[in-house]
Amino acid sequence: MQIEISANKRVLQGTGASRRLRGSGKVPGIIYGGENPAQPIELDHNNLFHQLKLEAFHASILSMEVEGQKETVLLRDIQMHPFKPLVLHIDFQRVDPNKKIHMKVPLHFINADIAPGVKLSSGLVSHVLTELDVSCLPKDLPEFIQVDLADLAAGNTLHLSDLTLPEGVEIPSLIKGDNLPVATIVIPRAVASDEAAAAVAATEVPTTVQKKEGIAKEGEKKDAGKKK
Template sequence: MQIEIDANKRKLQGKGASRRLRAVGKVPGVVYGGEGAAQSIELDHNNLFHKLRLEAFHASVLSLSVDGIKEQVLLRDVQMHPYKPQVLHVDFQRIDKNKKIHMKVPLHFINADVSPGVKLSGGTISHVLTEVDVLCLPKDLPEFITVDLSEMTAGSTLHLSDLKMPENVEISSLVKGGDDLPVATIVVQRTGSAEESAEGAQ
């Protein structure tokens, strides 16, 4: 299900205009990219605030309706108040369905409790990464990447290259020849039998 959000064109510019918008429950923003010119917009604060709490809102193609005209966009930047639960500004980027996009996608870890390193050796899973930058066409963008930990043993490390990626989705850093970063490790405290288990797994 695609997430939809409504906005209106914003005519007044400047810090003063933005402050007045926030005072009446609106959030100033901008939508840019694609073939169209950058457009200043305003959004309902409460509606946007609640949508920002959805994980998928940060890693999905969104349907942005500006004065009734819908565009496919990505959320690119959010500015929050330093200590108040208030959104100060938001940026959206238009997408081309035929061009690949870079997007940070959250990692969902599963089966940690049944992995040998946890179940047999009493180890603890350490999540080194919580998200990964992917490269794909907009239609192939996943809401999250599942990381299966069921085969991890004591002292082992899961790397980016070990992830099972959805079809037509690549990890940006590996495409560019970057480091094969660790995603998760199993750490066993070296006491008694746990120490022997960790040594045996090396």
């Protein structure tokens, strides 16, 4: 899915100009990279704010139209207001279709409910990573990477090397030898305590029975002695 976005060239620059721009419902931004010089732009705040809510907007090749000219770009940086729902500035990078790009893509976890560690051991899935830095050509960039937890048992960990990647996609950290953990299933303390208590109780039952049997036999011996 290719997302389209429109912008206009920004002529006035500086702190004061940017403040006035925001006051009129616009967002100052810039497009950089490639063979062309950096181009200051302005975008409609409301449209941009709604698009930023889309997960794919942050990890997809975007088609940007700037006054009739289209460019292929990636979202690279966003500056938000500290407490207001307001975009202060946004950066885009031009994309060369023949050069590999580095991009963070989200991880989508599936089949957690049928994982043995969850279904059989009442464990909880811990997401060690929620996004992943990948390297690929722009045409191969995935919107997300799927992580299948169907075979994950309690106490086990899923690593980068266990992931199934789309064709043409590489994980730089894995190439460097860093096989990082992605997800694991942990047993909650309450469940672990209950299981430990049940195990202790199971070992105590035979002991109790043996004691009772021992007392009974001792009683029988004393009765037999009295009869004699």
